[in-house]
Amino acid sequence: MPLTLEEVRHIAKLARLRLSPDEEQRYQEQLSDILDYAARLQSVDTGHIAPTASVLQLDAPLADDEPRPCLPPEALLANAPEADRGMFKVPPILDGAG
Amino acid sequence: MADPTELSLLEAASALRAGQLSSLELTDAVLSRIDALDGRLHAFLHLTPDNARRQAEAADHRLAAWRKQGGDPPPWICGIPAGVKDVLCVAGIPTTAGSRILEGFQPPYTATSVDRLLQAGMVVVGKTNTDEFAMGSSTENSAYGVTHNPWRLDRVPGGSSGGSAAAVAAGMVPLALGTDTGGSIRQPAAFCGVTGLKTSYGRVSRYGLIAYASSLDTVGALARSAADLVPAFESMAGHDPLDSTTVSEPVPSVGLNGRALKGVRIGVPQEYFIEGIQPAVEQCVRRAIEVFWSLGATVVDLQLPHTDLALPVYYLLAPSEASANLARFDGVRYGPRRRAATLMEEYLETRGALFGPEVKRRIMLGTYALSAGYYEAYYGQAQKVRTLIKQDFDQAFEQVDLIACPVTPTTAFPIGGHGDDPLSMYLEDVFTLPANLAGVPGIAFPVGFDDEGLPVGMQLNAPHLGEAALLQAAHAFQSVTSWHKERPDL
Numbered sequence: 219m220p221l222t223l224e225e226v227r228h229i230a231k232l233a234r235l236r237l238s239p240d241e242e243q244r245y246q247e248q249l250s251d252i253l254d255y256a257a258r259l260q261s262v263d264t265g266h267i268a269p270t271a272s273v274l275q276l277d278a279p280l281a282d283d284e285p286r287p288c289l290p291p292e293a294l295l296a297n298a299p300e301a302d303r304g305m306f307k308v309p310p311i312l313d314g315a316g
Numbered sequence: 317m318a319d320p321t322e323l324s325l326l327e328a329a330s331a332l333r334a335g336q337l338s339s340l341e342l343t344d345a346v347l348s349r350i351d352a353l354d355g356r357l358h359a360f361l362h363l364t365p366d367n368a369r370r371q372a373e374a375a376d377h378r379l380a381a382w383r384k385q386g387g388d389p390p391p392w393i394c395g396i397p398a399g400v401k402d403v404l405c406v407a408g409i410p411t412t413a414g415s416r417i418l419e420g421f422q423p424p425y426t427a428t429s430v431d432r433l434l435q436a437g438m439v440v441v442g443k444t445n446t447d448e449f450a451m452g453s454s455t456e457n458s459a460y461g462v463t464h465n466p467w468r469l470d471r472v473p474g475g476s477s478g479g480s481a482a483a484v485a486a487g488m489v490p491l492a493l494g495t496d497t498g499g500s501i502r503q504p505a506a507f508c509g510v511t512g513l514k515t516s517y518g519r520v521s522r523y524g525l526i527a528y529a530s531s532l533d534t535v536g537a538l539a540r541s542a543a544d545l546v547p548a549f550e551s552m553a554g555h556d557p558l559d560s561t562t563v564s565e566p567v568p569s570v571g572l573n574g575r576a577l578k579g580v581r582i583g584v585p586q587e588y589f590i591e592g593i594q595p596a597v598e599q600c601v602r603r604a605i606e607v608f609w610s611l612g613a614t615v616v617d618l619q620l621p622h623t624d625l626a627l628p629v630y631y632l633l634a635p636s637e638a639s640a641n642l643a644r645f646d647g648v649r650y651g652p653r654r655r656a657a658t659l660m661e662e663y664l665e666t667r668g669a670l671f672g673p674e675v676k677r678r679i680m681l682g683t684y685a686l687s688a689g690y691y692e693a694y695y696g697q698a699q700k701v702r703t704l705i706k707q708d709f710d711q712a713f714e715q716v717d718l719i720a721c722p723v724t725p726t727t728a729f730p731i732g733g734h735g736d737d738p739l740s741m742y743l744e745d746v747f748t749l750p751a752n753l754a755g756v757p758g759i760a761f762p763v764g765f766d767d768e769g770l771p772v773g774m775q776l777n778a779p780h781l782g783e784a785a786l787l788q789a790a791h792a793f794q795s796v797t798s799w800h801k802e803r804p805d806l
Contacts, residue, residue, distance in 0.1 A: 226680070233639060233683040234646070234660075235676055236668030244736075245680055251739050252681060256628040259697050262704070269699030270706055272531050272561070273755030273780070274518050279560055293424040297650035306648050311659045 220253045221246055320345045325490040325544035329392040332379055339372035339379070339395030343439050346397040350441065350488045353806055357464050359473075359483040361402050362410045363442040368397060371439040378437055392547035394437025399483045399492035402443040403450050404430050404535070405524040409440070413526045414448040414458040414476075417645045417670035419652055427524025428559065429493065429535045429552045436551040444492055445479030448672045449642065450500055450528045452476050453744040454734070457674045462731055465508060466804040467770055471728035474504030477538065481508035484538050486806055491539045491548055495525060497532045498630055499723075499748025502760035505538050506723035506773025509762040511790060511800060512538040513545045516780045517755035518563040521556035529637035530561075532630075532752045541800050542761060542790035546570045549783060563781065570784045572791045577611040580789065582776075583618030583716035588747055594726040600764030600772040601722045604793065608720065611792055618716060620708040625701050626750040631742055632685050632698040633753075639682030642675065677738060702753050709754040709777075718789055719777040722747050723760045727770035751777050759786040762799040771799075 226246045230237045237245065291304050300307040320328060320342045331337035347365050354360055375395035382389055400406060403413045405423035412418040426434070434440065447457035455463040455478030463478045465471040466486040473482040477494030481504035484492050494501040496514035505512025513536045520535040527533060537548040553567040584605060589598055609615045647653035647666035654665035671679070685694035712719060724747060734741040751758045756777050763774040778785045794800050 221684075225684075229680050229684050229687065231664075232687065233679045234643075234663040234667050235671070235679065236664040237676075241673075241676070245677060248677060248738050249681055249684065252631060252742075253684075253694075255739060256632055256694065256698075259625060259628050259632075259701055260693070262625065262697070262701050264697060264700035264704070267700040267703050269696060270702040271699060272517075273706060274561060274563065276561065281557070289424050294649075296424065297421055299647060299651070299653035308648055308659050309657065309662060 221250045321349045321487050323490070324540050325396055325547065326392065328490060329396060329547065332395045333389060335379070335383055339375040339439060340369060342395065343368050343372040343397045343441065346441055346489055353486050353488060356469060357466060357482050357486055358461055359444055359463050359479040359486065359488060360399065360442045361412060361414070361445050361460055361479070364409055364440060367409070368439050368441045371434070372397070375437040375439060391436040391551055393433060393551050395439065396491060397439040397441045397489055398433070399442055399444040399480055399489045400430055400440055401477050401480050401492070401494050402446050403495055403526045404493060405526070406430055406440060406443070409443065411443065411526070412460070413450070414446040414460060415670070415672065415675065416459045417651045417667070421650045423524070425524060428521035428556045430524070432552045433548065438551070441489060444477070444483055447476035447478070448675050449526065449638070450476040450495055450497055451638070451674050451678055453499070453503055453741055454731070455479060456731065457672055459672050464731070465728050466806060467509065468728070468768070470730055471770065472507065472731050474507035474728065476500040477512070478504045480538050481505055481510055481512065484508070484510045484540060485804060487803065490544060491537060493535065493537050496534050496536055496752065497528050498634060498752050499745045501536045501538060502723050502748050502758055502773070502775055503745065505760040506771065507728040509771030509799070509802060510538050510540060511542050511545060511759065511761040512536065513549060513783065513786070514751065514758045515549070515553065515783055516757040518561050519553050519757070519781060519783065521559040521562050523556055523558040527641040529634035530641060531637060532634060534752070541794050542759065542787045543572055543794070546572065546787055549787065553783070565781055568784045570787050572788060577608065577613045577789060577792050580613045580718065581716040582608055582613045582615050582718045582720050583712055584615060584720050585618045585620040585623065585712070587620050587623035588721040590725070592725060593722065594766065596764070596766035597722050597724070597726060597772050601774045604763035604774050605720050607793055607797060608789070611796065616716060618712055618719065620712060620750065622701065622704045622708050623750055626705055626753055627742060627746055629698045629701050629705065629753060630745070630749040631681070632694050633702065635678040635682035636685045636695050637682070639679045639686065642679055645671070674738065705750055706754045709750070709756055713779045717778070717785060721775050723773040723775045727766045727768070727772055747775065756780050757783045757786055759790050761790050761794065762802070764799060
């Protein structure tokens with residue numbers, strides 16, 4: 219099995235996902251199966267092959283430097299679980315583990 | 317006039333122009349049919365009847381003004397009711413991407429693809445069901461319940477655009493928008509017996525599409541025929557300053573004539589007729605290829621040697637991109653939040669509780685593939701093999717104009733049929749993933765039925781930006797066959 223339970227817990231933490239012990243075990247098995255399957259890519263000779271990040275030849279065009287109308291702050295805050303004085307509100311981050 | 321929901325999109329559009337039918341009548345008929353059927357099918361997540369009637373009245377005014385004053389007619393899409401997959405933002409209408417983590421979200425803006433169709437006069441009747449964040453092949457991953465296949469209610473409609481496919485197949489709407497990252501338009505189109513167009517990467521703006529895998533995501537549509545898809549494609553395609561990956565090439569006007577296939581070279585990749593393919597699927601597709609031959613096309617065998625690597629490549633690249641894209645869902649700016657003492661605890665609780673199992677699985681897989689020590693072996697290697705798959709298509713299109721192949725190895729499978737076995741579900745996508753990795757367009761359309769009465773689909777692929785050739789070829793086929801006219805008994 220390519221993945222240990224420790225690794226699953228580490229990935230879950232990196233991905234900011236709280237998993238139950240049951241989920242940890244299930245994902246250990248399922249992700250290991252998928253990675254086993256994906257291992258067939260390792261045998262492909264790609265020594266002289268360039269990677270494809272996009273099928274387009276992107277030239278990163280620059281936007282015109284002109285002011286445009288944009289959404290008002292109220293519209294952007296309307297979906298927030300908590301907002302205060304025009305800002306998104308979250309618990310303290312400096313003293314906690316965040 | 318008889319029940320207007322039985323009209324094809326183009327028939328309805330002609331009746332609207334002629335003043336024989338109003339958009340309001342058509343929209344009311346569509347809403348009634350949805351009301352009558354959706355309790356059994358669950359194709360829609362949200363209905364917007366009041367908005368729809370307002371848009372229909374506006375379309376009727378526009379059509380009436382044109383009939384009175386002449387000039388350029390409104391686009392064919394004007395006054396046509398449609399469903400929109402719930403991963404495309406429409407301002408003020410709930411958009412959940414099939415996820416609890418976006419429950420109650422009302423986007424402050426509208427996706428460019430939808431906006432262009434609204435400008436053209438299309439009427440939005442509601443948002444259609446989807447696998448959560450478009451991750452799935454059955455709509456079983458929707459947090460809001462599965463959609464049922466109109467041909468057999470115990471079967472899946474496919475996915476992730478399963479709500480859109482079922483809605484069109486059931487005659488609820490003449491058109492529905494979908495998205496296709498690994499087959500999510502073509503596979504449900506095949507399972508539901510409708511016609512679905514996956515556009516080329518970069519052809520239709522992704523602005524306002526809730527991103528899954530940004531190098532693979534495409535926006536397209538599903539309807540009852542290729543001809544019905546033309547007005548939607550022409551209205552929504554084209555460069556968008558808000559999406560720097562849209563191409564600047566002009567969108568061609570798709571002329572349809574039944575004799576478009578003289579001299580067209582069609583390649584049939586041997587790698588797509590694998591062991592394990594359902595015999596009825598192979599027979600129907602091979603018979604359909606003979607129809608193309610009888611229409612004047614040249615049919616040749618073709619090799620796409622890296623086909624079997626598309627699946628492992630896709631299931632490393634797409635989850636990697638997804639793990640980055642879905643980092644934004646953290647309970648701070650939208651969606652519900654699970655309260656905790658610290659911000660970190662809130663992230664963990666909110667994401668752990670509100671993402672579904674498949675989304676968490678793909679986020680975990682992508683996070684792992686991108687993590688220190690594994691990046692080159694997994695993500696880097698997958699990107700290189702993607703190059704080989706794209707080269708297969710580049711070389712194929714030096715010899716042929718179109719590629720013809722099955723959409724899926726089987727017809728629609730039973731709800732719950734894949735249990736808790738993600739890898740077996742992923743194998744459903746084996747024939748649709750390569751087009752996304754190569755960025756080329758594809759069209760799926762019905763070519764027969766299996767012995768259980770379930771539709772069989774076939775796929776055509778064309779070179780990048782070759783949508784017109786796909787629509788023309790599928791239309792030529794549909795001009796001499798009637799599979800696309802079959803309707804489920806509901």
